[in-house]
Amino acid sequence: MRRLALTAFASLGLLAASCSEGGAGDSSEWAPRDVVTLENPDWSRDAVLYQINTRQFTPEGTFKAAQEQLPRLKELGVDILWLMPIHPIGKENRKGSLGSPYSVQDYYAVNPEFGTEEDFRAFVDAAHEQGFKVILDLVANHTAWDNVLAKEHPDWYEKDWKGDFRPTPWWDWSDIIDLDWSQHGVREHVGGAMEYWVREFGVDGYRADVAGYVPVDFWNMMRQRLEAIKPVFMLGEVQQTAWHHAAFDATYAWDWHHTSKRIAKGDGNATSLYGYYAENESLWPRQAMRLTYIENHDSNAWEGTIYENYGPALEAMTALAFAGEGLAMIHNGQEACNAKRLEFFEKDPIDWSQGRDCQYGELLKQLIAFRTENPALHNGKWGARMHKVENSAPEQLFAWVRQQDGNKVLGLFNLTGRPVSAELKDGLPAGTYREFGSGEEVTIAAGDTIALPAWGWRLLASK
Known part of the structure; x- marks a missing residue:
């Protein structure tokens, strides 16, 4: 014991000496380091995503027909158009008569169902001319069974216990087989395809399907390689902080989506x-954009429509998705009050006729304009954090402020199916604002009582 004690004291002496000489104890060693190395493109500052399922977007289901809708989308106010996979779909073990767009037969080709390569190029060019950016859905985790790679490079695929190709474990994705990402050739082939569509067709980035099933080092490398061609925007279908350090501008906020649905159903x-x-404020990088979506292709097809999932809470949750911290998006058809689950493996066009009387569509348009007008609501590093407003009914009234450079937005949301009357407990929300929707001037003071009907909400902004 005595020898151990002497050794410990000697070690402390050496440590002290090294500290005094600027060694291991040098203060620079403890200086904070920003692990985020990517630069978000400036055009993503206040961007809203719009997801297009080309098959269902128009009665024709083609790029040409989709191109004709660009002026309408411009008027809506969206910025980044996310196209679901545009590639040929596998026929072997296909689901339904048309198959899943996520069963990719060839990463370097266009699905003839949608048109030709020149049709696609014309769509991208027209979108750029009208001020949009275009990102493609990239399916890197797996391919169709009859992708040429399965025959030419069977060693590039993972195998089951019998040594046969296999779909992603545990899921019912029987129409696809998993790539083996330990293989150099897989990385080169898929990475080369990503560069091809950016370099040859001018696409502006990718939405990466099941991005968390692909090693993060691949995404980190590809972000650098794509940036060498042009600035890109990357959205990853994953919910982990590490994917934001060098690869993705945005990732999925599944926790937000599922929590908002539980609240809407009265289970929260x-x-x-x-x-x-x-967690968003304390764990995630400040630059991270998290996709707070109300609906996408998966939720619509497998979980329910916006009306099934949100019921009378729909407008409140949509306003929170657009004005709270998060990257907002619209799934094609939302703006037309689409009330059906779109078939995933068949042709099932959106009925746009109902959009003429869709008040929800007008709300989306107004919310996009509100986001654009208020810098505090912008994306990622450009926007402001949400600060909780203390009130006397915290289980009902979700109240917060976002403020930056003189711009202040107050959000007041009754997240229950009962009316609420609550006293504001602190001075954070105090100020004079303009009311969202009416433009009426409103003054709020500490101690004021806020009354909202069931699922009622208010957004107030000052500059």
Whole structure:
């Protein structure tokens, strides 16, 4: 014991000496380091995504027909057009008569169902001319069974216990087989395809399908390689912080989506979101954009329509998705009050006729304009954090402020199916604002009482 004690004291002496000489104890060693190395493109500052399922977007289901809708989307106010996979779809083990767009037969070709390569090029060019950016859905985790790679490079695929090709484990994705990402050739082939569409067709980035099933070092490398061609935007279908350090501008906020649906169904209340926003502020990189979506192709097809999932809470949750911290998006058909689950493996065009009387579509348009007009609501590093407003009914009234450079937005949301009357407990929300929608001037003071009907909400902004 005595020898151990002497050794410990000697070690402390050496440590002290090294500190005094600027060694291991040098203060620079403890200086904070920003692990985020990517630069978000400036055009993503206040961008709203719009997802296009080319097959269902128009009665024709083609790039040419989709191109004709660009002026309407411009008027809506969206910025980045996300096209679901544009590639030929596998026929072997196909689901349904048309198959899943996520069963890719050839990464370097266009699905003839949608048109030709020149049709696609014309769509991208027209979108750029009208001020849009275009990102493609990239399916890197797996391919169709009859992708040429399966015959030419069977060693590039993972195998089951019998040594045969296999779909992604545990899921029912029987129409696809998993690539083996330990193989150099896989990385080169898929990475080369990513460069091809950016370099040859001018696409502006990717939405990466099941991005978390592909090694993050591949995404990190590809972000650098794509940036050498042009600035890109990357959205990853993953919910992990490490994917933001060098690869993705945005990732999925599954926790937000599922929590918002539980609240809408009465299985939670305003405090149910506290955990999400606490983690978002304390764990995630400041630059991270998190996709707070109301609907996408998966939720519509497999979970339910916006009306099934949100019911009378739909407008409140949509306003929160657009004005709270997060990257907002619209799934094609939302703006037309689409009330059906779109078939995933068949032709099932959106009925746009109902859009003429769709008040929800007008709300989306107004929310996009509101985001654009208020810098505090911008994306990622450009926007402001949400700060909780203390009130006397925290389980009902979800109240917050976002403020930056003189711009201040106050959000007041009753996240229950009962009316609420609550006193504001602090001075954070105090100020004079303009009311969202009416433009009416409103003054708020500490101690004021806020009354909202069931699922009622207000957004107030000052500059």
